[in-house]
Amino acid sequence: EDKVVQSPLSLVVHEGDTVTLNCSYEVTNFRSLLWYKQEKKAPTFLFMLTSSGIEKKSGRLSSILDKKELFSILNITATQTGDSAVYLCAVISSGNTPLVFGKGTRLSVIA
Amino acid sequence: GAVVSQHPSRVICKSGTSVKIECRSLDFQATTMFWYRQFPKKSLMLMATSNEGSKATYEQGVEKDKFLINHASLTLSTLTVTSAHPEDSSFYICSAELGGRSYEQYFGPGTRLTVT
Numbered sequence: 046e047d048k049v050v051q052s053p054l055s056l057v058v059h060e061g062d063t064v065t066l067n068c069s070y071e072v073t074n075f076r077s078l079l080w081y082k083q084e085k086k087a088p089t090f091l092f093m094l095t096s097s098g099i100e101k102k103s104g105r106l107s108s109i110l111d112k113k114e115l116f117s118i119l120n121i122t123a124t125q126t127g128d129s130a131v132y133l134c135a136v137i138s139s140g141n142t143p144l145v146f147g148k149g150t151r152l153s154v155i156a
Numbered sequence: 157g158a159v160v161s162q163h164p165s166r167v168i169c170k171s172g173t174s175v176k177i178e179c180r181s182l183d184f185q186a187t188t189m190f191w192y193r194q195f196p197k198k199s200l201m202l203m204a205t206s207n208e209g210s211k212a213t214y215e216q217g218v219e220k221d222k223f224l225i226n227h228a229s230l231t232l233s234t235l236t237v238t239s240a241h242p243e244d245s246s247f248y249i250c251s252a253e254l255g256g257r258s259y260e261q262y263f264g265p266g267t268r269l270t271v272t
Contacts, residue, residue: 088200088249088263133200144190144261146200 047072049136051147058154062124066150068134069116078117080108081133083149088133091119124154159183160252162264169240169271176236177267179250185230186252190261191223194247206233240271 052067070078077095081088092101094110094117101108105124110117121128131149138145159182169175179189187208192200204225205213212225222244224236233252237244247268251261 090262144202 047136047138047145049134049145049147051132051134051150053150054148055151056153058124058152060125060154060156062154063120063122064124064152066119066121066132066134066152067116068119068147070134070136070145070147071115072136072138072145074138075112075115076137078110079135079137079144080117080119081135083131083133084129091132121152124152126154126156128152129154160250160262160264162248162250162267164267165265166268167270169269171241171271172239174236174238175240175269176234177248177250177269179233179235179252179264181231181252181262184252184254186233186254187230188253189227189233190251190253191225191233191235192249192251194249194266200249203235237269240269242271245269245271 048071050069056064058064077093079093080091082091091106092108094101094108097110097112105122108117108119119132129152131151133149134147135144161180161182163178167175189206191203193203194200202215203218203223204215206225206227208227208230214220222238224238227233247266249263249266251263253261
């Protein structure tokens with residue numbers, strides 16, 4: 046059974062801190078890993094990672110994939126209160142389920 | 157960018173009634189749409205894959221007679237929760253796949269269903 050595990054489940058940091066969110070996976074025939082940010086509504090797409098070792102960056106957010114160790118990290122530097130959200134990791138495999146989601150990491154950034 | 161809408165955004169209904177939720181891709185055609193359910197503080201759970209012009213594919217454990225899915229056109233899929241019960245109360249999210257690439261899903265804003 047395909048599995049995606051995120052850690053920590055929740056995290057509270059102060060504005061300006063740097064955070065690292067983890068996502069490990071066990072899937073059949075991995076294709077891609079995706080990160081989403083979910084606030085009060087539906088998720089918004091952040092990154093898609095397919096190749097190992099290539100960092101994707103968008104502003105203060107960055108992410109990298111390690112296909113050998115089967116994990117990805119999402120880094121957020123200089124956190125702001127607007128970064129408070131649930132961050133979801135999902136994996137695409139060639140199995141029948143198009144996206145397998147982890148349970149998410151709830152990030153709270155306090156002023 | 158690709159936009160997906162859902163209607164209604166919030167609905168309250170009585171036990172035993174049926175509720176229809178619409179999912180529309182506004183500026184692109186989506187051969188495939190997905191329906192997810194999310195409980196508080198939990199991850200998204202895929203309920204079914206909706207393909208235009210054919211029957212939906214349901215995930216294990218999802219009752220297809222209870223959650224009716226119709227993908228009538230390339231821009232519209234509907235989910236009908238039949239004979240709703242309080243345990244059906246949840247946040248239902250649809251997504252539409254762009255260009256046949258299952259990773260490129262665009263999510264609707266979600267529908268919060270409360271069954272009293």
